[in-house]
Amino acid sequence: MPELPEVTTTAKKLNEILPGLEIVSVWTNYNSKYFYGKENIKDPKYFLNFKKEVVGKKIKSSDRIGKNVLLNIEGPKTILIHMKMTGHLLYGKYKRANLEEMSNGIREKVFGWVADESGPLQDKFNGYIRLVFELSNGKFLVLSDARRFAKVCLIKDGKINNHKDLKNLGPDPTTKKFDKKTFTKILNKKPDGRIKNILMEQELISGIGNIYSDEALWLTGIHPEEKPENLTAEKIGALLKNIKNVLNKGIDFGGDSTSDYRQPDGTPGNFQKHHKVYRRKEEKCLKKGCDGTIARKVVGGRSAHFCDTHQKLIS
Ligand SMILES: [Zn+2]
Known part of the structure; x- marks a missing residue:
């Protein structure tokens, strides 16, 4: 999507x-x-x-x-x-x-x-x-x-x-206003939820889906099922930075065409060539110094891709 x-x-x-x-x-x-x-x-x-x-x-x-x-x-x-x-x-x-x-x-x-x-x-x-x-x-x-x-x-x-489709949308993570304070407040609404699902819940944060949530969590070393209450302030700050970075990178590459998406002139975007984790099941982790393997697991009805070594559950 x-x-x-x-x-x-x-x-x-x-x-x-x-x-x-x-x-x-x-x-x-x-x-x-x-x-x-x-x-x-x-x-x-x-x-x-x-x-x-x-x-x-x-x-x-x-x-x-x-x-x-x-x-x-x-x-x-x-x-x-x-x-x-x-x-x-x-x-x-x-x-x-x-x-x-x-x-x-x-x-x-x-x-x-x-x-x-x-x-x-x-x-x-x-x-x-x-x-x-x-x-x-x-x-x-x-x-x-x-x-x-x-x-x-x-x-x-x-x-x-x-409009009913727009008024309940959460804030936009690419804006300046979406800072660590905003993000922490959102995470505090679901302290024992699963981080991947929270990132994708449009009423909490708007715009993030399966690909960019996987990529941001991989970059930060957070398991997709981690509970926000287990994340330190430092980790939350790092996750926010990585969310903004992957989204901006996605925009710079003209979007992701793993699936059907094409730009208005019909050409594919290029972000799919830069995935670190999404759809890399059973491949070697690309993080420097990590000898883990990418795993796939269904989390809240969505498939999550993550490294079995540097994205361990805290509890
Ligand atoms: Zn790894």
């Missing part, structure tokens, strides 16, 4: 391209009975209204809160996009096409969209086009989402701070 560095990369790059462009039309093939009556374009009724509200509006900026991309448009209104598992936004030339798709074991002809330019947009991870914004410069902003878990909705009054 895209985490803070991937969502930042997308929002930042889109902010260099989209401001000033008008949304000419919108198309989607998301349609899920589960979402009927909910605030989500997967409800066709909701989408109809969404379309009415956004067509003809100019995009003002692109931003990020937590793992959400926000497209601020005239109104003011805000399009909220949570990429969830496999979603990512792409920008370029697209055209309508007749495609084939498997549905209940049957190959069906369906109408869809394909990239109308050679290069990275042709990458197979970019080919699951579920949502298309046609823009006034003849190009398109599209959402590729193989597993269809992404969420898209409209905040009609532009009051993002009151």
